[in-house]
Amino acid sequence: MIGFPEWIGRGVFALAMAVCMAGATHAAPRDPLDVQALQAEVAKESAQPKARQLPRTAFLASSELVGAWLSPDGRRVAWLREEGRNRALWVAPMQGGKPVRLLPNTDATSLAWSRDARWVFLESPRQVFALAMAGQGGSRAIAKLGGRWPRELLGADPALPAAVLLLESPPIVSRLPKRWRIWRIDAQGRETLVREDAKQLVDVAVDARGRLAFFTRVENAHYAVYRMRGNTPVRAMRCVDLERCGLLAASADGREATLLTDVGANHRRLARLNADDTLTTLHADPRGEADLQDVAFDARTQQPMVAGYRSTVAANYGLTPDAQRHVARIEARWPDRNLRIEVGTTQWLVHERATTMKGERLHAYDPATGAFRDVLVDVGTRWRGKPAPALDPAALSRKIPFAYRATDGMTIHGYVLVPHGVDPARAPIVAHVHGGPFSRFGPEFSSVSQMLANRGYVVFEPNFRGSTGFGRAYMRAGKGDFGNGRVQQDIVDGVRFLAAQGIGDANKAGIVGASFGGYSTLIGLTFQPDLFRVGVAAVPPADFGWVLRWYSQSVDQMATGIPMSTSMRLLDLDPADPAVLERLRAQSPIGNAEKMTRPLLLLAGADDERVPIRSVLHYAAALQVRNKDVTLLVDPDARHSVSDPRTREAYLYLIERLLHRRLGGAAPEAPSAGLKATLGKDLLLRGSDFRD
Numbered sequence: 001m002i003g004f005p006e007w008i009g010r011g012v013f014a015l016a017m018a019v020c021m022a023g024a025t026h027a028a029p030r031d032p033l034d035v036q037a038l039q040a041e042v043a044k045e046s047a048q049p050k051a052r053q054l055p056r057t058a059f060l061a062s063s064e065l066v067g068a069w070l071s072p073d074g075r076r077v078a079w080l081r082e083e084g085r086n087r088a089l090w091v092a093p094m095q096g097g098k099p100v101r102l103l104p105n106t107d108a109t110s111l112a113w114s115r116d117a118r119w120v121f122l123e124s125p126r127q128v129f130a131l132a133m134a135g136q137g138g139s140r141a142i143a144k145l146g147g148r149w150p151r152e153l154l155g156a157d158p159a160l161p162a163a164v165l166l167l168e169s170p171p172i173v174s175r176l177p178k179r180w181r182i183w184r185i186d187a188q189g190r191e192t193l194v195r196e197d198a199k200q201l202v203d204v205a206v207d208a209r210g211r212l213a214f215f216t217r218v219e220n221a222h223y224a225v226y227r228m229r230g231n232t233p234v235r236a237m238r239c240v241d242l243e244r245c246g247l248l249a250a251s252a253d254g255r256e257a258t259l260l261t262d263v264g265a266n267h268r269r270l271a272r273l274n275a276d277d278t279l280t281t282l283h284a285d286p287r288g289e290a291d292l293q294d295v296a297f298d299a300r301t302q303q304p305m306v307a308g309y310r311s312t313v314a315a316n317y318g319l320t321p322d323a324q325r326h327v328a329r330i331e332a333r334w335p336d337r338n339l340r341i342e343v344g345t346t347q348w349l350v351h352e353r354a355t356t357m358k359g360e361r362l363h364a365y366d367p368a369t370g371a372f373r374d375v376l377v378d379v380g381t382r383w384r385g386k387p388a389p390a391l392d393p394a395a396l397s398r399k400i401p402f403a404y405r406a407t408d409g410m411t412i413h414g415y416v417l418v419p420h421g422v423d424p425a426r427a428p429i430v431a432h433v434h435g436g437p438f439s440r441f442g443p444e445f446s447s448v449s450q451m452l453a454n455r456g457y458v459v460f461e462p463n464f465r466g467s468t469g470f471g472r473a474y475m476r477a478g479k480g481d482f483g484n485g486r487v488q489q490d491i492v493d494g495v496r497f498l499a500a501q502g503i504g505d506a507n508k509a510g511i512v513g514a515s516f517g518g519y520s521t522l523i524g525l526t527f528q529p530d531l532f533r534v535g536v537a538a539v540p541p542a543d544f545g546w547v548l549r550w551y552s553q554s555v556d557q558m559a560t561g562i563p564m565s566t567s568m569r570l571l572d573l574d575p576a577d578p579a580v581l582e583r584l585r586a587q588s589p590i591g592n593a594e595k596m597t598r599p600l601l602l603l604a605g606a607d608d609e610r611v612p613i614r615s616v617l618h619y620a621a622a623l624q625v626r627n628k629d630v631t632l633l634v635d636p637d638a639r640h641s642v643s644d645p646r647t648r649e650a651y652l653y654l655i656e657r658l659l660h661r662r663l664g665g666a667a668p669e670a671p672s673a674g675l676k677a678t679l680g681k682d683l684l685l686r687g688s689d690f691r692d
Contacts, residue, residue: 033411038402046420051419056649059391059454061382061388065081065360066079067079069342070342070347074344074348075093075095078120080108089102096373110122111123114156114157114163114187118134121153127143127145128145128185140189142188143185150171154204159208165184165194166183167180179196180217195212195215199218202216207251211228214226222238223239225273227257237277239263245259245263252302269285270307283319290315293309294340306341311440314338314443327341330348334350337353346366348367350362353444358445361374384645396453397453399417399443400415402414406490406493412464413463415443415461419456424503428504429505429510430509430659433521434516435517452655455660462490462491462494478571480573484587492531510662512537513536514539518540518541519589522535522540534599534662537600538603539611548584589619594626599689600630601631602616602619604633604635605638605639620632620684629687631689654690658690
């Protein structure tokens with residue numbers, strides 16, 4: 001619902017076989033509740049040589065690599081890369097050879113290869129551009145995006161050699177009857193209507209001949225999947241009460257569909273919708289913990305090959321005997337990495353990520369020989385449009401996944417980062433709370449967490465109940481208790497659990513976060529001051545109920561086509577229920593401002609579309625008149641997502657300084673003249689730690 005960036009943060013295929021749930025390429029994972037295993041991992045990490053203090057701007061820099069995509073035949077890979085003020089399109093042969101920069105300047109944010117690999121479709125905010133890749137000529141813009149009749153790219157047509165599928169929505173304000181349309185547009189710009197409907201369309205799947213086989217639409221605030229019987233649509237399944245039913249593809253004859261769904265189960269899985277409208281599970285997490293994240297398909301046989309899960313640990317599973325062998329080789333080549341695999345006819349592309357690496361590296365894998373080749377590993381980072389210092393992985397801390405029992409007995413997931421060369425039992429501990437609240441921390445790089453660990457703090461990233469990726473029951477387990485209640489207690493329980501294992505000093509604990517994480521910070525300082533001695537809250541709702549009611553009327557949606565107010569009601573946060581709002585108001589930080597006794601740093605955006613600036617200013621004023629120790633930084637141009645690099649650096653500097661003074665971590669490097677100017681302009685309230 002209320003999210004914030006981390007920096008604070010398709011193909012037709014025929015299933016000729018039922019993929020069993022066996023075939024895991026991983027050894028049996030350790031019990032996440034194994035305390036001895038957790039302590040051993042922490043000891044290993046803390047025994048590393050003490051890391052040098054890295055520049056804070058290095059944590060803010062972004063990877064030059066925007067994204068990379070393998071051609072269906074596996075012969076080439078295309079990527080988008082930032083180069084100064086421009087973004088360039090590069091292509092390289094997978095079997096070796098020099099990369100070629102095809103476009104030195106493009107506004108594309110994503111791309112899709114045509115099924116015949118002769119075209120690349122570049123997607124930008126304003127258009128889809130077909131770029132000829134086989135010397136045939138004819139490159140052109142083939143579709144406008146946005147505009148009065150908004151259009152969005154669904155992806156390359158999985159049936160025809162060179163076409164895309166687009167979803168067109170009616171204008172928000174119009175006297176005409178609302179109509180949603182799916183268009184097929186070929187590389188010459190010719191348009192063909194695939195489906196028109198008076199109800200909101202979400203997705204479609206076509207058979208091997210390009211005929212519409214299935215579509216999903218919104219009906220009474222839930223999803224319904226329809227199959228085509230001749231020219232007549234017949235409802236095949238419903239997805240209600242937060243169930244998900246994402247169409248992946250149709251079989252060659254159009255009688256079956258493959259979905260990512262949690263209908264009839266707790267976790268999202270790979271399933272087949274049979275001709276008789278029953279569901280068959282094709283693959284689900286063997287560990288029984290995570291939702292399915294992605295599936296790779298063989299472009300030649302059109303079978304699913306690899307299933308990937310990334311909710312706690314990154315795990316890939318081969319879905320055929322051959323794929324099991326290939327995935328085992330790949331995982332052995334890059335152990336303990338977050339790998340995503342694309343399958344081409346001749347070559348596979350491995351995307352390598354890690355919790356200690358910003359961005360990703362690209363590698364080629366030849367399934368015929370088992371050979372590996374680096375495609376792009378020297379991926380730089382940029383800060384304010386210029387090359388930035390690289391982050392030394394040796395100076396960064398691994399995210400260690402673990403689980404613990406909350407005081408009510410529920411198993412809660414999280415990560416801990418431990419500073420190198422520091423006794424973890426004596427190190428201050430900081431809870432870094434994610435936004436959302438229906439979001440999660442995953443096995444990826446976290447800028448704020450890594451900076452804090454580099455400064456000597458044990459960092460706890462809780463995936464409290466209500467977090468996504470662990471099944472529908474886990475997401476709903478919060479039961480709307482997002483004030484000073486069960487969700488907040490999960491965070492408190494996690495900090496105390498770690499400290500009881502000698503991982504962080506509970507007498508030197510802080511809490512930081514953005515959006516909902518900022519709200520959690522305010523709750524922590526207000527109601528748990530015996531634990532949290534200092535807090536940093538970015539764009540925080542000081543009255544969650546008030547912001548919930550205001551934001552639920554916005555055009556934003558958690559699920560396409562379903563009003564935000566409906567999603568909130570299904571998650572036990574009904575903004576129209578006076579009892580819900582009254583409970584949240586009674587437990588709100590603004591309603592209990594007199595109880596706030598710890599130093600607090602606030603960051604706000606003056607143009608915030610999710611948490612109105614007036615609510616943050618009201619809260620800061622309420623603290624100030626009560627002589628509370630509050631510091632307030634306001635970016636006059638920022639929305640809920642703060643993008644100005646000057647504000648982002650100022651925020652990290654203030655975090656460093658406040659936590660250093662209150663918890664004893666490393667002192668920040670002195671601010672530059674430019675940073676001082678930003679602080680002088682935007683620091684509206686100065687608490688006791690910033691009056692100089």
